Amino acid sequence: MIQKIEHIGIAVKDAEASEKVFNALFNQKPYKKEIVESEMVQTVFYQSGPNKIELLQALSPDSAIAKFIEKKGEGIHHIAFAVEDIYAEIERLKEEGFQLIHETPKAGADNKLIAFLHPKSTNGVLIELCMDKPLE
Ligand code: ZN
Numbered sequence: 667m668i669q670k671i672e673h674i675g676i677a678v679k680d681a682e683a684s685e686k687v688f689n690a691l692f693n694q695k696p697y698k699k700e701i702v703e704s705e706m707v708q709t710v711f712y713q714s715g716p717n718k719i720e721l722l723q724a725l726s727p728d729s730a731i732a733k734f735i736e737k738k739g740e741g742i743h744h745i746a747f748a749v750e751d752i753y754a755e756i757e758r759l760k761e762e763g764f765q766l767i768h769e770t771p772k773a774g775a776d777n778k779l780i781a782f783l784h785p786k787s788t789n790g791v792l793i794e795l796c797m798d799k800p801l802e
Contacts, residue, residue: 668747668755671747672778673718674717674718675742677722677731677734677740678721679723681708692719696721701725702775706729707724707731708722709722722743743792745791747796753771756769756781764787765784768780778797780795780797
């Protein structure tokens with residue numbers, strides 16, 4: 667079951683420059699910065715009340731974020747929904763006919779297991795499913 671919006675991902679050209687904007691907007695500093703090697707991105711996380719924002723900057727021209735910015739410019743990149751059981755949700759959505767970018771969840775930033783749905787099957791919106799990583 668989809669529980670809530672977990673965060674909104676925003677593609678930025680320059681995380682450091684964008685931090686100034688979002689520090690001023692939220693009147694606080696990010697609570698976390700993390701590089702996701704597999705995606706070649708630098709992430710920056712803000713929590714403001716119940717809302718979480720993830721800034722994403724490409725660390726390589728081959729990164730999906732670099733390609734997104736090239737095509738569409740900076741802006742909202744994805745909406746992430748928290749799910750209770752990402753494995754069950756992937757199976758359910760596949761049965762519903764959604765196209766998944768990841769059929770098995772992978773490690774994402776901020777201690778999550780994640781999977782993306784292809785925007786082709788979601789009216790152009792890139793959707794991320796995420797679940798807290800079980801403790802090892
Ligand atoms: Zn995300």
